[in-house]
Amino acid sequence: MKLIEYFGTDSGLLIFIAVLVVVFAAITFLIIKSSKKAYAGRIIIPVLFIELALAFGIVTLNFPNKGDEVGPGVVPGLWLIAILIFSTLLLIKGTLGNEEKDPPWGHMKKVAAFIVMTILYIIIMQYIGYYISTVIYLILGMYYLSYRNWIVMISIAAGWVVFSYFAFYRLLYVPLPKGMLLERIFG
């Protein structure tokens, strides 16, 4: 009980999560090196869910209970137990090879590039504003998917920005980010 209480504190939880991360890394490493490599995803995902449930479980056990019959932790606890049971079932299926092999990887680099591009878009938008960043993002996105009809690319990007100005800014009063940099320069 003392240990659970300790893991409930800020520093204790950090240590607990650190342990989970190390365990996860170790399991991943072992699987990739083992004969189960073709099932890596089928094993790693349930492990991730189990660890997630454990971390949430520690937090749940430390919820303050003011003597209610059903405290704030009861229902999350129910869901967590179900997650643990079903993840364990999946893990067993995956380890025994009762699952299909991992699906082949497609154009992962392209997806990764798009994710990075989207993150950059979200960050840059706050500096140079919605309109300019969106035009750049759309044109780059289409270019990266090897579309080369510049007239279509520019008109779609510009058209979307004009549409979002009227639809969001004018009609729905959404304060589209104007961009900190531009605001500072132009007031």
Next chain:
Amino acid sequence: MGLGYLINIQPAIAIVAGVILGIMVGAMPGLSPSMGVALLVPFTYNLQPHVALILLISIYIASEYGGSITAVTINTPGTPSAVVTAFDGYPLTKQGKAGTGLGVSLVASTIGGIIGTIILIFFSVPLARLAVRMHPAEYFALAIFGLTTVASLGGKNWIKAFLAAMLGLLINTIGIDPISGVKRFTFGTYKLFDGFPLIPALIGLFALSEVFTRIEEYKLEKGKETKFDKKHWPSFMDYWKLKFAIIRSSILGTLIGIFPGAGATIASFLSYDLAKKVSKTPESFGTGNPEGVAAAEAANSSSVGGALVPLLALGIPGSASTAVLVGALMIHDLVPGPLLFVERPDIVYSLFAALMVANFVMLILGLFGARLWIKVTVIPKKVLLPAILAISIIGSFAVNYSFFDVAACLGFGIAGWVLKKYGFPVAPIVLGMVLGKLAEQNFRRAVIMGGYKIFFTRPASVILLLLALLSLGVPLYQTYKAGKKEKAGV
């Protein structure tokens, strides 16, 4: 009563715009009805609640029809349920009778939609009256039953579907507990005090994850444009011959739609099967029999009305698209369920009226616009995918003007993409997120009222919980049986 609300300019525009958008969303392969509705929810934020709902519901109905256009003409179903439409629709096109396929699918969809709406009205009003009197213990059992049926319909992936639903339920508990005021899983971030934002999660799971999947597949060739003539457009007598097939499939489709988890796709498969079984010429199915097209399309359109029954009367969405509609209702501070009939009958009845009208608008636009709708398939995916990303980002920002929401949307998108890759369906996550509050509040209320034993002393709750257990037991048994067969080498 509801019709009165529609004789204004705004709802009328909403229906027409919704039907046009819906047909386009349905016709574009890769854009599913739930994705279309999710992407458009943020646009409805500042509209009046009933106009917003009318718009979204029109999109939902029309997109089920839109999927059939490309299924018939180019054998590329725009929606999962239109796969069945293509069985007989595309052979008709190959015989040069695309007009027959399109005409039959349009009329069957319209009649299916109308029958679905009528059944919806007759079922949901008494069901809501009954539900108002339900005990919290029964309500909790009902929510659990709804979730387990969804999972059990996940087929061989039922464990994953159930796990996904549980994750959704867990995500729902993040935030300040409304009963005790305790901060749960907020990890010191005040942005999480109100819980995870639903709309960005919806957009991430339904739209972004799909875009990432498409980019990963990288099959981005352009759709073929097909020319067709209206020579073979069916006459009234042709439709008359299909009357039984259409009515039978519509009723079956609605009933299947009512059942949580069994949506348009299952409805069209089952009613196609039934039409084939009762037909005098079952061998003609699959070779261009208009009856096959009619059965599939009437069923998937009527399932929309069916799916709205548990959503409106009980507050329990049974499908991805209806879960998205809950999100739409929530941003207008409306909670679907029996109380909606008592507190906001105007909303409910205007929705019924809108469903009726939208079906007729769909018939008119479908008749005159068929050539135009085919054109959407030539929109290159290389342009479409970045555009969906941009719409998703602005859409998730527009609800709370918050970059935290945008980041959450992207996070859900990435998680959804990975999970889908490994066979986890994403719709149960959303169902869990939507049903979580209902399940938890009723669970705790029930226990406060009568202790933990209350779930087992009220007959209705016992029956529902047993059914829930059964719906998990059936796939378990099937898996066991299949495993045994495999071992026996059969």
